[in-house]
Amino acid sequence: MVELIKVSKEYPPDVVALKDISLSIGVGEMFFVIGMSGAGKTTLLKLLCSMEMPSGGLIEISGKPIAQLRGYHLARLRQKIGVAYQDFKLLTDRTTAENIAISMEVSYKKPAIIKKRVRDLLDQLGLADKHDTITGELSRGEQQRVTLARAVANSPTMILVDEPTGNLDAITTERVMNLLNKCNKAGATIVIATHDDSIYRHTSHRVMELRRGRLQAISGGLP
Amino acid sequence: MSFWFTVMRQVGRNLRQTWGSQLMTLLTVSLSVLIFAFFSLIYTNMINFGEKLGDDLxxxxxxxxxxxxxxxxxxxxxxxxxxxxxxxxxxxxxxxxxxxxxxxxxxxxxxxxxxxxxxxxxxxxxxxxxxxxxxxxxxxxxxxxxxxxxxxxxYGQDWVERFYHFTRLLSIIVLLSGTLLILTTIFMVAYTIRLTILGRQAELELLKLVGATNNYIRTPFLLEGLLQGIVGSSLGIVSLYALFQWIKLRFSGPGFLNVFEFSFFSPAVSLSIVCVSILLCTLGSYSTMQKFLRI
The missing domain is CATH 3.30.70.3040 (Alpha-Beta Plaits)
Structure with missing residues (x-):
């Protein structure tokens, strides 16, 4: 599904965010990226969703080098990748439902399907009563869940999640993880960047540790 | 959901959000078309009158x-x-x-x-x-x-010369008002679309990230320009027609206007003015998108 070969990312003037990362993530895998703040977790996710381009190396998704994708093909790839951003990227003057629907509207899903999917996701994340609430009026924890709902709404083949539990209590964290596990069981590849060890401590999935932009270790995973 | 349904929804949302500036642009386009069409109408009638006089020269x-x-x-x-x-x-x-x-x-x-x-x-x-x-x-x-x-x-030198100079002056006014029409429609539409783009920067960025195609993002802006052109120019031509009818009614009977036999534009000419305005507005919208919409 995802191949990274000696991928580096530098920001001017001389900040090295990632250095020589080589990695393969299989189809339907749940993969954790951990590390302290500034380790390069968010940068890695930004590269995977083609929000930013690497300074060096090769990134392939489903066998296609994403640096070469443009226009329609890039848009199609992005439709297949759901991203829950650390800074949420919500339209704060729109309702919760409108924010979630946006990812399905771009792939021209029928209004009835969108409506049903939005209600379903809000139920699963404990936000059923926030359907028509303007997202600017939600708490940070609620906004975080709306972001996650938007990321999974279009049933993407890959879901990238940046710090999904940063603002959540234990019960809500469990809800979020249940949703992600459900998506994973449905076949989606999930990449979760986090420093919350409660969500990966007892996991059987692979966990990659980044330190100062370098791959420190990969542990776990079934043999 | 079809492409056009989604695009029309976007257009509706844009118009609701920026209705103030959209209205100003619409009025400017209408006024420009009205001014240009007004002088063109007088000029065309004068030329017709001149030709009629020329037949008797x-x-x-x-x-x-x-x-x-x-x-x-x-x-x-x-x-x-x-x-x-x-x-x-x-x-x-x-x-x-x-x-x-x-x-x-x-x-x-x-x-x-x-x-x-x-x-x-x-x-x-x-x-x-x-x-x-x-x-x-x-x-x-x-x-x-x-x-x-x-x-x-x-041969009625004085009269012919005066008439000739008057039609020349009119042709200059038509030329100037035509330039005004071109400039105002292109710039006003471009400016409004630019405001809309700047006001929706976050949304456009997000649309791009969730996989909206270029057409999905651009078409609503192009349609906005097109709509401004259709509504603005039609309003301008209809206003001129109403003005024309009012003048005809008001000054009917024996008098100056009866000598001239004023006539309105043919449907083909009216349609041409509307089409050119639509083209100009769309052009204004397109040029702004090229400049400010980085996809």
Whole structure:
């Protein structure tokens, strides 16, 4: 599904965010990226969703080098990748439902399907009563869940999640993880960047540790 | 959900969010079209009127003596040497007297004490239809005035010159208002679309990230420009038509306007003005997108 070969990312003037990362993530895998703040977790996710381009190396998704994708093909790839951003990227003057629907509207899903999917996701994340609430009026924890709902709404083949539990209590964290596990069981590849060890401590999935932009270790995973 | 349904929803949302600036642009486009179409209408009518007058244009060459048949033929030869003419007609003193008396109508008795040969003989020259520019008529008149035995040449110089200068002035105004139309429509639409783009920067960024295609993002902006063009120009033309009808109604009856026989644009011309405005607005919208919409 995802191949990274000696991928580096530098920001001017001389900040090295990632250095020589080589990695393969299989189809339907749940993969954790951990590390302290500034380790390069968010940068890695930004590269995977083609929000930013690497300074060096090769990134392939489903066998296609994403640096070469443009226009329609890039848009199609992005439709297949759901991203829950650390800074949420919500339209704060729109309702919760409108924010979630946006990812399905771009792939021209029928209004009835969108409506049903939005209600379903809000139920699963404990936000059923926030359907028509303007997202600017939600708490940070609620906004975080709306972001996650938007990321999974279009049933993407890959879901990238940046710090999904940063603002959540234990019960809500469990809800979020249940949703992600459900998506994973449905076949989606999930990449979760986090420093919350409660969500990966007892996991059987692979966990990659980044330190100062370098791959420190990969542990776990079934043999 | 179809592409067009989604796009139309986006357009509706944009219009709702930026209705103030959209309305201002719409009014500016309408006003520009109205000003341009107004002067064009006057100009077109003046040109039509000028052509009608030109059909009746004739030069009167007053002669010292009544020419005999031989001299008449010589004069015809001389006149046609300058250019082909439609008609040359000699008017004797007696004929001139009769014509004048006819024109006086009931007051013809004022001529009772006058000798019947007090009016000079003349030649009425009707130039060909292609001899229409003021300079050509002037040159022809100068040529005729140099013919032997000519007293004076008349063709309503003052009136023709004034009319010619007036239509020239009108053509400049039409040109200026046309430029105004082009500039205002392109710039105002471009400015409004730019405001919309800047106001929706976050949304556009997000649309891009969730996989919206370029067409999905751009088409609503293009449609906005198109709509501004359709509604703005139609409003301008309809307002002018209403104004035209009001003037016609208000000033109907014997008077100045009846001499002119004012007519409105043909449907084809009206449609052309609307189409050009739509094109300009779309162009304004497109140019802004190229500049400010980085996808």
């Amino acid at each position: 004739s030069l009167i060459v007053y002669l010292e003596e009544e020419p005999g048949p031989e001299l008449q033929q010589q004069l015809i030869n001389k006149i046609t040497t300058f250019d082909e003419v439609e008609k040359v007609r000699f008017i004797s003193r007696a004929e001139a007297y009769e014509r004048f008396a006819r024109q006086l109508g009931e007051n013809r008795d004022v001529l009772d004490d006058m000798p019947k040969d007090f009016l000079p003989p003349s030649i009425e020259v009707v130039p060909l239809k292609n001899l229409r520019s003021l300079n050509q008529v002037k040159l022809f008149s100068a040529y005729l005035s140099r013919l032997p035995g000519t007293l004076k040449v008349q």
